[in-house]
Amino acid sequence: MIDGVSRQLIELLQQGLPLVSRPYTEIAKKLHLTEDEVLIRVAKLKQQGIIKRLGVVVNHRRLGYKANAMVVFDVPDSLISQIGDHVSQFNFVNLCYQRPRQGDQWPYSLYCMIHGKNKETVLKQLDHLIESCGLQQFKREVLFSKQCFKQRGALYQALEKQQKVISNG
Protein backbone atom coordinates (compact mmCIF):
# COMPACT_ATOMS: atom_id res chain seq x y z
CA MET A 1 0.00 0.00 0.00
CA ILE A 2 2.82 2.46 0.74
CA ASP A 3 6.31 2.54 -0.73
CA GLY A 4 9.63 3.00 1.05
CA VAL A 5 9.79 6.72 0.37
CA SER A 6 6.36 7.35 1.89
CA ARG A 7 7.36 5.24 4.88
CA GLN A 8 10.41 7.46 5.42
CA LEU A 9 8.20 10.50 4.97
CA ILE A 10 5.87 9.22 7.71
CA GLU A 11 8.85 8.66 10.02
CA LEU A 12 9.92 12.27 9.53
CA LEU A 13 6.36 13.54 10.09
CA GLN A 14 6.12 11.42 13.24
CA GLN A 15 9.23 13.15 14.57
CA GLY A 16 7.62 16.51 13.87
CA LEU A 17 7.37 19.17 11.24
CA PRO A 18 10.31 21.62 11.45
CA LEU A 19 9.38 25.06 12.83
CA VAL A 20 10.61 27.03 9.82
CA SER A 21 8.89 28.99 7.09
CA ARG A 22 9.15 26.18 4.49
CA PRO A 23 9.09 22.97 6.58
CA TYR A 24 8.40 20.64 3.64
CA THR A 25 11.52 21.86 1.84
CA GLU A 26 13.63 20.51 4.72
CA ILE A 27 11.82 17.18 4.61
CA ALA A 28 12.12 17.07 0.80
CA LYS A 29 15.92 17.49 1.00
CA LYS A 30 16.24 14.49 3.31
CA LEU A 31 14.18 12.34 0.92
CA HIS A 32 15.74 13.68 -2.31
CA LEU A 33 12.34 14.89 -3.47
CA THR A 34 10.96 18.30 -4.38
CA GLU A 35 8.72 20.22 -1.99
CA ASP A 36 5.77 19.65 -4.34
CA GLU A 37 6.37 15.91 -4.44
CA VAL A 38 6.34 15.81 -0.63
CA LEU A 39 3.10 17.78 -0.43
CA ILE A 40 1.43 15.49 -2.97
CA ARG A 41 2.52 12.41 -1.01
CA VAL A 42 1.27 13.86 2.28
CA ALA A 43 -2.10 14.68 0.71
CA LYS A 44 -2.36 11.12 -0.62
CA LEU A 45 -1.44 9.53 2.74
CA LYS A 46 -4.12 11.63 4.42
CA GLN A 47 -6.67 10.72 1.79
CA GLN A 48 -5.87 7.01 2.27
CA GLY A 49 -6.38 7.37 6.02
CA ILE A 50 -2.80 6.30 6.78
CA ILE A 51 -2.14 9.71 8.31
CA LYS A 52 -5.14 10.25 10.58
CA ARG A 53 -4.24 13.84 11.25
CA LEU A 54 -1.31 16.19 10.77
CA GLY A 55 -1.30 18.97 13.30
CA VAL A 56 -0.59 19.98 16.87
CA VAL A 57 -0.21 16.99 19.21
CA VAL A 58 -0.84 18.36 22.70
CA ASN A 59 0.56 17.07 25.97
CA HIS A 60 -2.63 16.46 28.01
CA ARG A 61 -0.94 16.08 31.37
CA ARG A 62 1.04 19.29 31.01
CA LEU A 63 -2.16 21.17 30.12
CA GLY A 64 -3.86 20.07 33.31
CA TYR A 65 -5.72 17.02 32.02
CA LYS A 66 -4.40 14.70 34.68
CA ALA A 67 -7.28 12.21 35.01
CA ASN A 68 -7.33 9.44 32.45
CA ALA A 69 -9.87 6.64 32.49
CA MET A 70 -9.93 3.53 30.37
CA VAL A 71 -13.54 2.33 30.30
CA VAL A 72 -14.36 -1.19 29.16
CA PHE A 73 -17.81 -2.57 28.24
CA ASP A 74 -19.09 -6.02 27.36
CA VAL A 75 -20.98 -5.08 24.20
CA PRO A 76 -22.44 -7.93 22.09
CA ASP A 77 -20.62 -8.42 18.77
CA SER A 78 -23.78 -7.68 16.80
CA LEU A 79 -23.99 -4.14 18.25
CA ILE A 80 -20.35 -3.26 18.66
CA SER A 81 -19.58 -1.36 15.46
CA GLN A 82 -22.74 0.72 15.73
CA ILE A 83 -22.04 1.58 19.38
CA GLY A 84 -18.32 2.10 18.71
CA ASP A 85 -19.11 4.65 16.01
CA HIS A 86 -21.50 6.45 18.35
CA VAL A 87 -19.07 6.50 21.32
CA SER A 88 -16.22 7.88 19.22
CA GLN A 89 -18.28 10.93 18.26
CA PHE A 90 -18.04 12.48 21.72
CA ASN A 91 -15.26 15.04 21.88
CA PHE A 92 -14.03 13.93 25.32
CA VAL A 93 -13.45 10.37 24.05
CA ASN A 94 -9.83 9.95 22.90
CA LEU A 95 -9.73 6.37 21.67
CA CYS A 96 -12.36 3.74 20.93
CA TYR A 97 -11.37 0.17 20.11
CA GLN A 98 -12.75 -3.35 19.93
CA ARG A 99 -10.54 -5.97 21.61
CA PRO A 100 -11.09 -9.72 22.21
CA ARG A 101 -12.84 -10.93 25.38
CA GLN A 102 -10.70 -13.08 27.68
CA GLY A 103 -13.29 -15.42 29.19
CA ASP A 104 -14.94 -14.75 32.53
CA GLN A 105 -11.88 -13.04 33.99
CA TRP A 106 -12.10 -10.18 31.45
CA PRO A 107 -15.32 -10.32 29.38
CA TYR A 108 -15.00 -6.87 27.77
CA SER A 109 -15.08 -6.07 24.07
CA LEU A 110 -15.29 -2.27 23.75
CA TYR A 111 -12.57 0.02 25.11
CA CYS A 112 -12.59 3.79 25.24
CA MET A 113 -10.34 6.41 26.80
CA ILE A 114 -11.50 9.62 28.45
CA HIS A 115 -9.09 12.41 29.48
CA GLY A 116 -10.23 15.10 31.91
CA LYS A 117 -8.93 17.65 34.41
CA ASN A 118 -10.04 15.51 37.34
CA LYS A 119 -11.85 12.26 38.17
CA GLU A 120 -15.12 14.04 38.87
CA THR A 121 -15.28 15.57 35.37
CA VAL A 122 -14.34 12.28 33.75
CA LEU A 123 -17.07 10.41 35.66
CA LYS A 124 -19.65 13.04 34.67
CA GLN A 125 -18.65 12.71 31.03
CA LEU A 126 -18.85 8.94 31.36
CA ASP A 127 -22.41 9.17 32.77
CA HIS A 128 -23.35 11.33 29.82
CA LEU A 129 -21.77 8.84 27.40
CA ILE A 130 -23.51 5.85 29.00
CA GLU A 131 -26.89 7.52 28.82
CA SER A 132 -26.49 8.89 25.29
CA CYS A 133 -25.25 5.61 23.81
CA GLY A 134 -27.58 3.32 25.77
CA LEU A 135 -24.69 1.56 27.53
CA GLN A 136 -26.48 1.06 30.89
CA GLN A 137 -27.37 -2.55 30.08
CA PHE A 138 -23.76 -3.67 29.53
CA LYS A 139 -21.31 -4.85 32.19
CA ARG A 140 -18.47 -2.35 32.55
CA GLU A 141 -15.37 -1.34 34.52
CA VAL A 142 -13.64 2.03 34.85
CA LEU A 143 -9.85 2.01 35.22
CA PHE A 144 -8.18 5.29 36.17
CA SER A 145 -4.47 5.58 35.57
CA LYS A 146 -2.29 5.94 38.67
CA GLN A 147 1.45 6.10 38.04
CA CYS A 148 3.12 6.08 34.65
CA PHE A 149 6.08 3.68 34.61
CA LYS A 150 7.16 4.31 31.02
CA GLN A 151 6.08 6.27 27.97
CA ARG A 152 7.57 5.57 24.55
CA GLY A 153 10.02 2.68 24.27
CA ALA A 154 13.18 2.25 22.23
CA LEU A 155 11.83 -0.47 19.96
CA TYR A 156 9.19 1.72 18.39
CA GLN A 157 11.97 3.95 17.09
CA ALA A 158 14.23 1.01 16.23
CA LEU A 159 11.41 -0.61 14.25
CA GLU A 160 10.86 2.56 12.31
CA LYS A 161 14.51 2.48 11.25
CA GLN A 162 14.35 -1.22 10.49
CA GLN A 163 11.23 -0.79 8.37
CA LYS A 164 13.16 1.71 6.34
CA VAL A 165 15.84 -0.87 5.62
CA ILE A 166 13.25 -3.50 4.70
CA SER A 167 11.37 -1.08 2.46
CA ASN A 168 14.54 -0.01 0.74
CA GLY A 169 15.96 -3.48 0.41
Place this chain on the structure above:
Amino acid sequence: MLSSLHKQLLNDFQQDLPLSATPYQDVADSLGVAEDEVLDAFKELQDQQFIARIGSVIAPNLIGTSSLVAMSVPENHLQSVAEIINQYPEVNHNYERDNRFNLWFVLVAKDSESLQQVMADMELQTGYKMLYLPLLADYFINLGFELDFDD
Protein backbone atom coordinates in the same frame (compact mmCIF):
# COMPACT_ATOMS: atom_id res chain seq x y z
CA MET B 1 1.24 31.98 31.21
CA LEU B 2 -0.50 31.08 27.98
CA SER B 3 -1.40 34.00 25.74
CA SER B 4 -4.53 34.00 23.60
CA LEU B 5 -2.31 33.21 20.60
CA HIS B 6 -0.90 30.18 22.47
CA LYS B 7 -4.43 28.99 23.23
CA GLN B 8 -5.60 29.38 19.65
CA LEU B 9 -2.57 27.49 18.40
CA LEU B 10 -3.21 24.69 20.90
CA ASN B 11 -6.90 24.31 20.18
CA ASP B 12 -7.48 25.19 16.55
CA PHE B 13 -4.75 23.29 14.72
CA GLN B 14 -4.82 19.76 16.15
CA GLN B 15 -6.80 18.20 13.38
CA ASP B 16 -4.99 19.88 10.54
CA LEU B 17 -2.29 22.36 9.96
CA PRO B 18 -2.98 23.87 6.53
CA LEU B 19 -1.42 21.52 3.98
CA SER B 20 0.64 23.95 1.93
CA ALA B 21 4.27 24.90 1.37
CA THR B 22 3.91 27.63 4.00
CA PRO B 23 1.67 26.24 6.76
CA TYR B 24 2.81 28.67 9.46
CA GLN B 25 2.21 31.69 7.21
CA ASP B 26 -1.28 30.31 6.51
CA VAL B 27 -1.93 29.88 10.24
CA ALA B 28 -0.69 33.45 10.81
CA ASP B 29 -2.97 34.79 8.07
CA SER B 30 -6.01 33.02 9.51
CA LEU B 31 -5.30 34.57 12.94
CA GLY B 32 -4.29 37.99 11.68
CA VAL B 33 -0.74 37.89 13.06
CA ALA B 34 2.77 37.67 11.57
CA GLU B 35 4.40 34.34 10.68
CA ASP B 36 7.27 35.02 13.10
CA GLU B 37 4.80 35.36 15.96
CA VAL B 38 3.32 31.96 15.13
CA LEU B 39 6.75 30.31 14.85
CA ASP B 40 7.92 31.88 18.14
CA ALA B 41 4.72 30.88 19.96
CA PHE B 42 4.96 27.28 18.71
CA LYS B 43 8.61 27.16 19.83
CA GLU B 44 7.61 28.37 23.30
CA LEU B 45 4.84 25.77 23.53
CA GLN B 46 7.26 23.07 22.49
CA ASP B 47 10.03 24.22 24.86
CA GLN B 48 7.57 24.21 27.76
CA GLN B 49 6.26 20.79 26.67
CA PHE B 50 2.65 21.88 26.17
CA ILE B 51 3.03 20.38 22.70
CA ALA B 52 4.50 16.92 22.17
CA ARG B 53 5.12 17.76 18.51
CA ILE B 54 3.56 19.27 15.42
CA GLY B 55 3.32 16.19 13.31
CA SER B 56 1.32 13.22 12.16
CA VAL B 57 -0.85 10.76 14.01
CA ILE B 58 -0.92 7.55 12.01
CA ALA B 59 -3.33 4.60 11.87
CA PRO B 60 -2.52 1.78 14.35
CA ASN B 61 -0.48 -1.29 13.34
CA LEU B 62 1.09 0.47 10.38
CA ILE B 63 4.55 0.02 11.81
CA GLY B 64 5.05 -3.53 13.11
CA THR B 65 2.42 -5.27 15.24
CA SER B 66 1.18 -4.06 18.58
CA SER B 67 -1.07 -5.20 21.37
CA LEU B 68 -2.39 -3.97 24.68
CA VAL B 69 -1.36 -6.26 27.53
CA ALA B 70 -2.68 -6.41 31.10
CA MET B 71 -1.33 -8.09 34.23
CA SER B 72 -2.70 -8.68 37.69
CA VAL B 73 0.16 -8.18 40.14
CA PRO B 74 0.03 -8.09 43.96
CA GLU B 75 0.62 -4.53 45.24
CA ASN B 76 3.89 -5.40 46.96
CA HIS B 77 5.35 -6.80 43.71
CA LEU B 78 4.04 -4.12 41.37
CA GLN B 79 7.11 -1.88 41.38
CA SER B 80 9.57 -4.70 40.75
CA VAL B 81 7.41 -6.29 38.04
CA ALA B 82 6.99 -2.89 36.34
CA GLU B 83 10.78 -2.50 36.35
CA ILE B 84 11.26 -5.90 34.71
CA ILE B 85 8.62 -5.05 32.08
CA ASN B 86 10.17 -1.62 31.41
CA GLN B 87 13.50 -3.22 30.52
CA TYR B 88 11.98 -4.64 27.34
CA PRO B 89 12.45 -2.22 24.44
CA GLU B 90 9.09 -3.45 23.03
CA VAL B 91 7.20 -1.76 25.90
CA ASN B 92 5.35 1.56 25.53
CA HIS B 93 2.85 3.41 27.73
CA ASN B 94 3.27 1.30 30.86
CA TYR B 95 0.72 2.45 33.47
CA GLU B 96 -0.59 1.39 36.83
CA ARG B 97 -4.42 1.41 36.84
CA ASP B 98 -6.82 1.07 39.78
CA ASN B 99 -8.16 -2.42 39.06
CA ARG B 100 -7.41 -6.08 39.89
CA PHE B 101 -5.61 -5.94 36.53
CA ASN B 102 -3.32 -3.18 37.69
CA LEU B 103 -0.49 -3.10 35.14
CA TRP B 104 -1.27 -2.07 31.55
CA PHE B 105 1.11 -1.51 28.67
CA VAL B 106 1.42 -1.64 24.89
CA LEU B 107 3.84 -4.04 23.20
CA VAL B 108 5.22 -3.24 19.76
CA ALA B 109 7.13 -5.91 17.80
CA LYS B 110 8.07 -6.51 14.19
CA ASP B 111 5.54 -9.34 13.76
CA SER B 112 3.07 -11.34 15.83
CA GLU B 113 5.51 -14.22 16.33
CA SER B 114 8.06 -12.00 18.07
CA LEU B 115 5.24 -10.37 20.04
CA GLN B 116 4.20 -13.80 21.38
CA GLN B 117 7.83 -14.60 22.21
CA VAL B 118 8.24 -11.41 24.20
CA MET B 119 5.04 -12.14 26.13
CA ALA B 120 6.11 -15.71 26.90
CA ASP B 121 9.46 -14.43 28.12
CA MET B 122 7.79 -11.77 30.29
CA GLU B 123 5.55 -14.37 31.91
CA LEU B 124 8.60 -16.47 32.65
CA GLN B 125 10.61 -13.54 34.05
CA THR B 126 7.82 -12.13 36.22
CA GLY B 127 5.92 -15.29 37.14
CA TYR B 128 2.58 -13.66 36.27
CA LYS B 129 0.15 -14.41 33.46
CA MET B 130 -0.93 -11.76 30.95
CA LEU B 131 -4.07 -10.80 29.10
CA TYR B 132 -3.39 -10.45 25.38
CA LEU B 133 -5.68 -7.73 24.03
CA PRO B 134 -4.83 -6.89 20.41
CA LEU B 135 -6.83 -4.40 18.40
CA LEU B 136 -9.75 -5.89 16.44
CA ALA B 137 -11.37 -2.68 15.22
CA ASP B 138 -10.67 1.03 15.55
CA TYR B 139 -13.80 3.19 15.70
CA PHE B 140 -12.09 6.44 16.49
CA ILE B 141 -11.74 9.24 14.01
CA ASN B 142 -9.02 11.35 15.55
CA LEU B 143 -10.16 14.95 15.50
CA GLY B 144 -7.80 16.12 18.20
CA PHE B 145 -8.77 17.15 21.68
CA GLU B 146 -10.87 20.14 22.67
CA LEU B 147 -9.08 22.05 25.44
CA ASP B 148 -10.93 24.05 28.05
CA PHE B 149 -8.89 27.03 29.31
CA ASP B 150 -11.63 28.41 31.58
CA ASP B 151 -10.09 27.28 34.85
